[in-house]
Amino acid sequence: MKLNNLPEAFVQATPLLQKIEEAGFEAYFVGGSVRDTILNQPIHDVDIATSAFPAEVKALFPRTIDIGIEHGTVLVLWAQEQYEITTFRTEAAYQDFRRPDKVDFVRSLQEDLKRRDFTINALALQKDGQIIDLFDGLADLDNQVLRAVGNPQERFHEDALRMMRGVRFVSQLGFELEARTFLAIQENHALLAKISVERVMIEFVKMLLGTHRNQALKAFVATECYQYCPGLRPYGEALLRMADLPALPLIKEEAAWVLLLDQLHLNAHEVRPFLKAWKCSNACIRQVQAGYQFLLMRKASDWTDSALYQAGMTTIELVESLLPFIGQDGCLNDVEARYQALPIHQLQDLAVNGRDLLQAFDRPSGPWLKDVLQQLEASVVKRNIANQQEALLLFAQAYLEHAEKSQPKAK
Ligand code: ATP
Ligand code: MG
Secondary structure (H helix, E strand, O other): OEOOOOOHHHHHHHHHHHHHHHOOOOEEEEOHHHHHHHOOOOOOOOEEEEOOOHHHHHHHOOOEEEEEHHHOEEEEEEOOEEEEEEEOEEOOOOEOOEOOOOOEEOOOHHHHHHOOOEHHHOOEEOOOOEEEOOOOHHHHHHHOEEOEOOOHHHHHHHOOHHHHHHHHHHHHHOOEEOHHHHHHHHHHHHHHHHOOHHHHHHHHHHHHHOOOHHHHHHHHHHOOHHHHOOOOHHHHHHHHHHOOOOOOOOOOHHHHHHHHHHHHOOOHHHHHHHHHHOOOOHHHHHHHHHHHHHHHHHHHOOOOHHHHHHHHHHHHHHHHHHHHHHOOOOOHHHHHHHHHOOOOOOHHHOOOOHHHHHHHOOOOOOHHHHHHHHHHHHHHHOOOOOOOHHHHHHHHHHHHHHHHHHOOOOO
């Protein structure tokens, strides 16, 4: 097969292949960008594989960065773009069902394509548009099939992550796992325990965010891969229920986690340990916790002004985006208008600050300041008082007097 019109990203990278070939080596475009081009889908990163060894690649280009030289990858800076150029390699010495730390560089394209995960990812593209297809990847693309390159048992023993990648590609592409490949995953799913959570998590999140999430969730459960993912072992049925939700897009990773938590019916206190076990970042955990808290609230009732204020726009957007999954209508425009119309959006928007209070009330600084500011903040948000200095100070005075009466020693 020969592609006639290469996407612009390949055209721009063609001089690199030319330069490597002029020096007497082979070079090809490989990986996801070749697959996605044939599927008529947009491509992200253009990856290049070559018979040149890393030192030989570095000698050809003036600006390079060693990003993974022990794996054979050199980053080449070229015309405002960056390209990963990786030497053909085999990964002969697998230990422990994980990708090996060391690789052997080879001069043969066939050897390199042989160690790739699925036939549709084992295509190479020449600069003239010719596709090299040593493992019938084109037929599998045509038939929408995910088939391991070679013997699936061996491939999943070499690197168990490939099983999660398989399920992830089901979600992104809507393809079926070919029967032997499926059975090999089912048989070897426990090997996932050997893989670092970080690598599994990347594939899991891509699976949740993929267009064909429901189909992938079913494969994830049927192959039992879920049993060796953090915190999911008791939840096979819940995951299958999740696979029956409407096939709508999720707006981002945090939304995917919140939807998952909701389907698993986790309690608030279980959320953090669950996400920690997945090694989510603290920023992600914070956003997911807030999203889950307000989703539960929103399922039961409409937003109050206080809830809108506490949640903030990022969380509001996340929550509204999830309502259609659970049979409720999200109406982001209306809710956003209500949020924008709030009298204040953060404590700093209050017409008085701590210094104003210290000046107005002749008292030493102390916990009362925070207490009063919080009262003012809540009352302004609920529109019980206007956000004007005079009104706020009067309110503060009344509040302090009242507090003193009920707690004479409070300062
Ligand atoms: P994406 O569009 O998500 O980037 P991709 O197929 O390009 O998908 P990458 O992780 O970028 O996935 O990997 C690039 C290529 O490297 C793959 O297409 C595949 O050929 C090969 N590859 C990646 N990970 C593995 C693995 N664990 N085992 C075998 N081959 C792999
Ligand atoms: Mg890629």
